[in-house]
Amino acid sequence: MIEETIFSKIIKHETSADVLYQDELVTAFRDIFPKAPVHILIVPNILISTVNEVKYEHEQILGRMFTVAAKIAIEENIKDDGYRLVVNCNKNAGQEIYHIHMHLLGGTLLGPML
Ligand code: AMP
DSSP: OOOOOHHHHHHTTSSOOOEEEEOSSEEEEEOSSOSSSEEEEEEESSOOOSGGGOOGGGHHHHHHHHHHHHHHHHHTTOTTTOEEEEOOOTGGGTOOSSSOOEEEEESSOOOOOO
């Protein structure tokens, strides 16, 4: 049994969050502890706990995460300066919430990470 996280409550509007976008596949909301001037999380509406659980049947959802990231980058006016998309998996990457999510980070010079 996979345990639901706070993100399921945000998706179902059972707890407060600054939701920017929602459709039948994904939800996007501002990170509660932003690490950059723009820090938005894009999550599947269904619970997929880590990238290790991703299946072929999820490809449409995962593709939508990217198209929504690109749409929000335009809306947040960070498209041209650039931004970083991050997906953490398990403890060595520092994953805290076991409902996969794409971090969209921008609004400043982020510096090299790799
Ligand atoms: P990760 O380390 O990749 O699992 O990232 C989890 C992210 O979720 C962190 O950046 C947290 O600040 C963020 N977060 C945790 N709880 C909430 C919440 N209730 N609303 C918005 N963001 C959250």
